[in-house]
Amino acid sequence: MTKKLSLFCFLFFKIMPVCFANKPDSVYLLSYTTSKSNNTNGLHFAWSQDLTKWESVGNEFTFLWSDYGRWGTQKKMINPYVILGRNNEWECVWQLNEQDHAFAHASSNDLVYWGRQSYPVLNKGVNCLQPIIWYNASADNYTVVYKSNDGKCYAVSTTDFKSYTPAAEVAPAAYNDESITAIIDGVTVKGQMHKVAWAVVQKLNQTYEASSFKRTENSETTVQHAQRFAELKLVDVKLSLLPAKAKAISDMLLGIFFEDINYAADGGLYAELIQNRDFEYSLADKEGNDTAWNSTNSWSVKGTGTAFTIDSVSPVHKNNLHYAVLKTVTTGAALTNTGFDGINVKKGDQYNCSLFVKRNIGRGNLLIKLVGNNNVVLSEAVVNASTSSWKKISVVLTSSADAKDAYIALLPLSAGSLSLDMVSLFPKNTFKARPNGLRADLAQTIADIHPRFVRFPGGSVAHGDGLGNIYRWKNTIGPLESRKPQRNLWGYHQSAGLGYFEYFRFCEDIGAEPVPVLAAGVPCQNSAVGGGGQQGGIPMNEMDEYVQDILDLVEYANGPVTTEWGKKRAAAGHPKPFNLKYIGIGNEDLITDIFEERYTMILRAMKQQHPEITVIGTVGPTFEGTDYEEGWRLADKLSIAAVDEHYYQSPGWFINNQSFYDKYDRTKSKVYLGEYAAHLPGRPSNIETALAEALYLTALERNGDVVTMSSYAPLLAKEAHTQWKPDLIYFDNAVVKTTTDYEVQKLFGQNSGNEYLPAEVIISSSQDAVKKRIATSIVRDTKTGDVIVKMINLLPVATTVTIDLKGINIANTSAIKTVLAGKPADTNSRPIVSSISIGQTFTASLADYSFTVVRIKTRE
Ligand code: AHR
Numbered sequence: 001m002t003k004k005l006s007l008f009c010f011l012f013f014k015i016m017p018v019c020f021a022n023k024p025d026s027v028y029l030l031s032y033t034t035s036k037s038n039n040t041n042g043l044h045f046a047w048s049q050d051l052t053k054w055e056s057v058g059n060e061f062t063f064l065w066s067d068y069g070r071w072g073t074q075k076k077m078i079n080p081y082v083i084l085g086r087n088n089e090w091e092c093v094w095q096l097n098e099q100d101h102a103f104a105h106a107s108s109n110d111l112v113y114w115g116r117q118s119y120p121v122l123n124k125g126v127n128c129l130q131p132i133i134w135y136n137a138s139a140d141n142y143t144v145v146y147k148s149n150d151g152k153c154y155a156v157s158t159t160d161f162k163s164y165t166p167a168a169e170v171a172p173a174a175y176n177d178e179s180i181t182a183i184i185d186g187v188t189v190k191g192q193m194h195k196v197a198w199a200v201v202q203k204l205n206q207t208y209e210a211s212s213f214k215r216t217e218n219s220e221t222t223v224q225h226a227q228r229f230a231e232l233k234l235v236d237v238k239l240s241l242l243p244a245k246a247k248a249i250s251d252m253l254l255g256i257f258f259e260d261i262n263y264a265a266d267g268g269l270y271a272e273l274i275q276n277r278d279f280e281y282s283l284a285d286k287e288g289n290d291t292a293w294n295s296t297n298s299w300s301v302k303g304t305g306t307a308f309t310i311d312s313v314s315p316v317h318k319n320n321l322h323y324a325v326l327k328t329v330t331t332g333a334a335l336t337n338t339g340f341d342g343i344n345v346k347k348g349d350q351y352n353c354s355l356f357v358k359r360n361i362g363r364g365n366l367l368i369k370l371v372g373n374n375n376v377v378l379s380e381a382v383v384n385a386s387t388s389s390w391k392k393i394s395v396v397l398t399s400s401a402d403a404k405d406a407y408i409a410l411l412p413l414s415a416g417s418l419s420l421d422m423v424s425l426f427p428k429n430t431f432k433a434r435p436n437g438l439r440a441d442l443a444q445t446i447a448d449i450h451p452r453f454v455r456f457p458g459g460s461v462a463h464g465d466g467l468g469n470i471y472r473w474k475n476t477i478g479p480l481e482s483r484k485p486q487r488n489l490w491g492y493h494q495s496a497g498l499g500y501f502e503y504f505r506f507c508e509d510i511g512a513e514p515v516p517v518l519a520a521g522v523p524c525q526n527s528a529v530g531g532g533g534q535q536g537g538i539p540m541n542e543m544d545e546y547v548q549d550i551l552d553l554v555e556y557a558n559g560p561v562t563t564e565w566g567k568k569r570a571a572a573g574h575p576k577p578f579n580l581k582y583i584g585i586g587n588e589d590l591i592t593d594i595f596e597e598r599y600t601m602i603l604r605a606m607k608q609q610h611p612e613i614t615v616i617g618t619v620g621p622t623f624e625g626t627d628y629e630e631g632w633r634l635a636d637k638l639s640i641a642a643v644d645e646h647y648y649q650s651p652g653w654f655i656n657n658q659s660f661y662d663k664y665d666r667t668k669s670k671v672y673l674g675e676y677a678a679h680l681p682g683r684p685s686n687i688e689t690a691l692a693e694a695l696y697l698t699a700l701e702r703n704g705d706v707v708t709m710s711s712y713a714p715l716l717a718k719e720a721h722t723q724w725k726p727d728l729i730y731f732d733n734a735v736v737k738t739t740t741d742y743e744v745q746k747l748f749g750q751n752s753g754n755e756y757l758p759a760e761v762i763i764s765s766s767q768d769a770v771k772k773r774i775a776t777s778i779v780r781d782t783k784t785g786d787v788i789v790k791m792i793n794l795l796p797v798a799t800t801v802t803i804d805l806k807g808i809n810i811a812n813t814s815a816i817k818t819v820l821a822g823k824p825a826d827t828n829s830r831p832i833v834s835s836i837s838i839g840q841t842f843t844a845s846l847a848d849y850s851f852t853v854v855r856i857k858t859r860e
Pocket of ligand 1: 587
């Protein structure tokens with residue numbers, strides 16, 4: 001079916017039935033929720049002509065969700081109360097939970113699109129239950145009355161839902177709830193009844209119908225292909241270059257998203273082998289009741305005669321309070337650390353071992369042992385541990401054998417008391433042999449993508465779980481013992497050993513632009529800590545300091561060594577500037593007034609002080625909805641250079657939305673697609689997800705004039721410590737395991753261009769579904785002159801593509817062809833490189849479910 005015909009059928013069969021000729025002028029509309037899923041079901045509508053028989057719009061389709069507090073458990077809408085207010089604007093208030101002293105509010109002019117949510121905090125009562133609202137036409141203001149557990153009722157009034165009068169106690173009679181009850185689909189619900197024009201219900205129905213049509217279309221997977229494409233035979237594609245239409249595209253299109261999720265940093269890319277080296281693990285790092293997650297985690301004493309305790313008096317540094325104390329009565333026992341699921345060492349490799357030591361009682365040495373399988377000692381060294389104040393000691397241990405589950409043992413060689421901190425075991429062989437560097441194999445796997453930029457440190461980690469958890473770059477630089485470790489919102493610990501200096505250095509080492517992302521003065525809206533999420537923005541009287549922190553980052557990265565922050569960079573070993581050009585502000589934030597105030601401050605300061613830096617804003621966690629719309633509105637208002645879009649969607653979504661950016665206004669902000677991935681049920685990475693992403697990446701190349709950057713997310717996941725799937729690269733202590741989706745990123749990264757060469761595409765099939773599953777893109781890399789043709793076939797049949805390279809002077813009669821192919825569920829397919837004969841016109845056969853790249857040398 002052609003696109004036009006399928007749209008016609010959709011409109012005719014799905015929407016037209018509600019446009020019947022004999023329609024009522026007006027009907028009753030009920031706004032309500034159900035208490036399903038612990039009150040997280042949002043706002044629904046039902047309509048009736050006679051107040052008896054109610055028809056629910058889309059069987060409890062949700063038109064408004066609450067966005068207050070923690071994902072999954074706290075985003076509740078209890079007792080929504082909807083009225084029609086000033087200028088035909090709909091106002092909705094609702095209860096958030098049983099304890100908080102706030103209610104929620106949102107407005108809409110059509111009941112479909114709802115604006116920003118706000119959560120006004122109240123000054124009276126114990127909590128805020130069952131808020132109701134009415135409009136006082138004579139005073140042109142609104143009154144919200146709520147109940148409280150102290151048995152009283154309170155009222156506030158407002159004209160704009162931004163500022164409210166202080167809550168005042170009112171008589172219970174003032175609580176004038178005009179809700180009615182109705183039976184909808186056999187269930188009795190309570191809601192507000194409104195008399196509305198039929199067109200209002202019609203629009204609600206159309207919204208539901210369009211949404212369910214899209215949901216069905218986007219949930220299609222390759223499982224349906226056998227039936228869907230049963231009649232399909234070989235498809236022919238003709239591709240004729242239109243060289244006159246060539247356009248410049250971004251040369252930064254493909255980069256990487258690095259976040260410390262899934263143990264990506266400590267225990268992952270950061271090469272440190274000792275877990276909890278600083279004894280700073282704390283129960284607060286975890287949301288659960290993991291009592292073993294404390295200062296002693298991963299440490300234990302083997303043998304008897306030595307007691308191991310934790311102390312915090314006179315620490316090595318005030319940011320690193322806890323340390324180990326060993327009280328030895330009889331020698332022989334050792335304090336041991338098993339690393340992150342064991343320590344993986346290689347025969348002949350050298351390891352830098354360092355620690356801070358302080359003798360409390362007695363004198364004597366410390367024996368350091370690296371112990372492998374069957375308690376075989378792989379290396380050992382004796383160090384003097386008689387110092388009476390903290391002293392850093394370093395030795396090199398060379399392993400005599402391979403071992404996957406080695407551990408380190410620290411044995412006091414005399415009786416007495418000894419304090420130890422910052423116990424580190426670091427491979428000498430880090431990526432590019434950097435001290436305090438990165439795990440070589442993992443870093444190389446990332447470098448192989450040829451990313452043009454690295455985004456760090458998140459993701460959600462950048463804006464953090466509650467105000468106190470916002471990632472502060474200044475806490476992550478300087479000597480390791482002075483860095484401030486903190487809870488990772490993914491439920492573990494960040495040592496900050498991999499900090500801003502190391503991120504910048506890694507970018508330089510792989511020739512990628514650094515793209516740090518900083519919080520917009522608000523923590524994650526899904527915060528569990530602090531309650532209620534993002535309405536706890538950084539207090540305005542602290543915002544100047546926060547803005548200064550961001551300005552200081554530019555000085556740290558780029559400033560002369562004579563400046564305060566440039567000097568710190570030089571002290572870390574990098575006097576030359578890092579040449580920072582981009583900064584991201586905000587990550588998927590809820591766009592509220594609280595957000596806007598802080599975001600605007602930061603953006604204005606950056607524009608004023610550092611117009612040379614491209615600032616990237618944020619437009620919410622998905623490709624539509626309030627935060628996306630409001631985020632874009634703000635981007636227009638503030639003339640932001642680029643915005644960060646995120647969407648994790650089904651392969652069907654990527655297939656059906658290839659034209660997403662074709663419609664984008666080229667005069668507005670550019671787009672950084674900062675997080676995306678194709679998600680199938682079960683979250684595998686396979687040929688189906690990889691090809692859906694490849695197909696979409698060709699659409700990004702086509703739109704490379706407006707989409708200037710993109711990064712798949714997340715990047716890394718340590719097996720057995722994975723909070724989020726799928727990821728691009730999995731690993732354990734010894735092995736790096738790439739995915740099919742990684743291969744796609746690598747093929748695009750290694751075959752990027754800075755000029756897009758449009759082509760006329762003629763596909764032999766007239767089926768829209770077939771056309772959508774074949775994608776092509778031709779780019780030129782003007783540095784090498786190479787022309788690169790990318791072709792994706794997401795169909796169960798082979799495809800033949802005839803390519804007419806009109807206007808291109810090919811240099812050779814053969815080109816390099818790389819093919820990634822397999823069955824949709826295959827997880828182990830890897831690219832195969834061969835050569836292909838080419839001419840000015842040539843034919844390439846695309847296997848079913850395949851991605852082919854042909855790289856062609858050209859001459860002037
Ligand atoms: O990529 C994983 C998470 O997804 C990121 O931390 C967050 O920005 C998004 O919700």
